Amino acid sequence: MSAPFSLRIFVADGDPDGLRIVERFNASARAVVFPRALLPQVKARPELQQTGVYLLLGPRPDGEGELLYVGEGDPILPRLQDHQSKKDFWTRAIGFVAVGGLLNKAHVQFLEARLIALARAAKRVPLDNGNFPGEPTLSEADRADMEVFLSHMLGMLPVLGVHAFEQVKRPFTETAAQLSTAGTFTEAPDAHEQPAAAELYCSGKGFRARGNDAAQGFVVFAGSEVSAAAGASLTGSVERLRKDLLAAGVLKIDGGIHRFAQDYVFSSPSTAASVVLGRSANGRIEWKDAQGRTLRALQEAEAAT
Known part of the structure; x- marks a missing residue:
């Protein structure tokens, strides 16, 4: 888990939905x-x-959902003006620059390439980009500086409502990080590591999925199996989501079995359960721990405690 940090958000025109200037304390990134x-x-x-x-x-x-385009500009404004006339889909923009104007063309080409690669790996939001550029050659020092700048951007974006680049962060579990196969102590958890969360299960005839409820959303784990059929109660939006996950390679068909090829974050337990079961579902009831307790019961017990 990353260290805590502070953001300063300046509402420049007095309208919270209007122009905002966002800076991270003690960092050069400005949005x-x-x-x-x-x-x-x-x-x-x-x-x-x-x-x-x-x-x-x-x-x-x-x-259904958002579309994303990642670009770079030297400077930014002419590129935005070009997109104003040529791209219809976008409704909001976020530009990142360095305080003091310290970024050059190679720097932003590197950032663009890294952001596109992260979005393609996360597969959370489809990209409008037609080309997927490679990283330019940077000196060792410049590359290190840009990785720090990128990390600051990635920390700021979820606060601004953009989750397209987030990789799934599984919570710390004792069996995975503290115990070796022989059952001996190997490594202590980091002081900021997430505490272990209950692994939950959602199953039907011939398939079973695993996941847990996390701060990012509901995470379904790689290897989870889902219903191959879509029931009549499945909403159109979730049916399209299932098709999108197949097209993106998040879901793959292996021997007739639909299986998650990677960990994937859903916006809610119910969306995750509906995708897994192929029908409309209440995720707080369908997801259960190894003892058969529902997510609803677990959450109510935690709140009472």
């Missing part, structure tokens, strides 16, 4: 966040005259 409709008003901002990397976000054409 400029604004809705598309405000581009004519914010184009004079000095940050948009700098070299930086930016994200465009908006609804997918089918209306």
